[in-house]
Amino acid sequence: MRGVTAALLALSAAGCATLAEPSGPSAGAWITSADRSALLTAASPLVFAVRPESGPTVTVDPTQRFQTMVGFGASVTDASAHLIQTRLSEPARDGLLKELFGRDGQGLGFSFTRVTVGASDFSLDHYSLADTADPELKDFSTARMEEHVFPTVRAALAINPDLKVMASPWSAPGWMKTSNSLITGQLKPEHYPAYADYWRLYIRSASDHGVPTDYLSIQNEPDFEPDSYPGMRWPPADRARFIGQHLGPELRAAGIESQILDWDHNWDQPEQPLTVLADPVAREYVSGVAWHCYGGEVGAQSTVRDAHPDKDVFFTECSGGEWSPDFGDSFVWTMKTLIIGSVENWARGVLMWNLALDENYGPHAGGCGDCRGIVTIDSRTGEVTRNQEYYTFGHASRFVMPGAVRVASLEPEGLDGVAFVNPDGSRVLIALNEGTEPVQFDIAEGGRRAATELPPRSAATYVWR
The missing domain is CATH 2.60.40.1180 (Golgi alpha-mannosidase II)
Structure with a gap:
């Protein structure tokens, strides 16, 4: 190879x-x-x-x-950033990031990425950015993200200044939830003001550390409560209330222009983002809808976009994995469904899940045990393997420039x-x-x-x- x-x-x-x-x-x-x-x-x-x-x-x-296209790419998860920062020599790290984000004739030119606000299943452990129960958020800190995630995104931005960054949380802090845990539960309405403030603090801190928040979703996969890693169920009427009465006004008052995307979940429930967009107050603050590939059909993107042609469409997560190990089968499916299908159904940006994972499909803390990254970094040797998704996405990201129509x-x-x-x-x-x-x-x-x-x-x- x-x-x-x-x-x-x-x-x-x-x-x-x-x-x-x-x-x-x-x-x-x-x-x-x-x-x-x-x-x-x-x-x-x-x-x-x-x-x-x-x-x-x-x-x-x-x-x-x-x-108009924003671009193509993959997520800088905690796992991806940890591998890039700790398992590669400095020359190898610089070379890989230039290969993934650069446009020097050999790079893929990734111009869209996503970070997790706090832990996901692809973190080394479970944490939030404010683990102490305090509505004033005195202990709020992005220190964990400053270790590996922020440096990786900053390096990518230095290579490709056109890179746009999306932020998504897997859970609010556990003390804000009905489960009193990062795992399962719903956000208590009495903590909506504090959670809006949590977002303001995150966006400001990330910016102070050189990482923009061009887009955000308030919850990854809000109709799913995983039992082994952070997650949070959040029905559409409640999301609309939080966006319209809390987060939207909070960000506007702070002069923050990050664009809010609703849903960030599968194609099988278009009625969920339609419910949020039917709320006249929330709709003012929602710029678009984000989608995942794990259920339903890609045409759902057009169903919602046809109802709200003023709202953007983004495709923000799909993972390759050993459930589809054959190079050809997953290459053809990903090309047909994501690179062609999601864009033909109005996606402005298209993301795979992990940018990089190791030879054991991790590190991860719960959740998927056989997911595949765009590249595999051998945690013992630092050797990089380019997977089928690398080539699939390269057919678009290397040649379709940000701002293409x-x-x-x-x-x-x-x-x-x-x-x-x-x-x-x-x-x-x-x-x-x-x-x-x-x-x-x-x-x-x-x-x-x-x-x-x-x-x-x-x-x-x-x-x-």
Whole structure:
């Protein structure tokens, strides 16, 4: 794999040089195949020419414009940050972060990430930022996040200043809850003011330590109470009350412009965010809805967006894992459902779960015991393995720039795809052939066409001007 990766990076660097200095009507192409014969590998450029339609065609129409993209990425969990900061040498750490967040011809260019406010299951232990029962929050501290999470995010921001950061808690402090514990329970209404203050203190402290909070959700997976790690059930009417009467006014009075996303949970209950957005007071403070992949269908994103076209859509969590160990199967599913499907259903940003985990799928404190990170860092040697999600997301993050606009594309039977126009005017098409036979087709824009072939169970990114 190391030899393949070295060759891949060399090909990608050459390909990105072609992209940076285009010569004539041609398109760069990069391919990943389920059999791993190609891994984000640069292919021969495509040549556009004026000619009539002669077969299956992907038609790109830049005049039909949809959402503006924030970007793609993965979460800097406690586990990911711990591994990056403590299991890699300084040169290896710098190199990995440049590879994941950089845009120097070899980097994936991740421009969206998520941090957990306090502990999740992917922490070394369970904690909040104010564990002492005190509504005045005198002991509030982000010290635990300052150890590994904040330095990792700051380093990523230094590499990619376009990086946007989302913050999500897995639980309010236990003393604020009906369970008197970080595990299970609901937030007591009498502590809504203190919890709004908790958020204000977090955003200010994170900012003081160089970490912005561009987006936040008030609760990760609010319709789930896990029994082995922090979690908190929070019904939609109560979330609306907290946002509309407490958090929204608190942040506005403090001059904090972080955007609030509701839900942050699965596709199977669109009625939950619809209930929050039906509240006229809460709706004023909610900028959009965040979604996870663990239940339901991706079309739920459009169901809610169609009802509230003024609200943004973000896809904020899905994990690969050993329940789907085959490279090809999970590569094809992730490409079809997340990179193409969620964006075709209005997502402005798309996130996988852990940026990095170790050879034992951790560290973690409860919860998922076989989740997979974008990369695996061997906790004994520091060796980095790039997993299928690395290549899937790289097909988008390396080529679709922050500020790109999704545009219309029409694919023939046998292909899935999504298209963009970057701020510099370059076009990007991501196409997937999930079938077992190669597909020959043209890419067409205006009166020009370029012929190509996509191998079975493969995806390609095409870039042209």
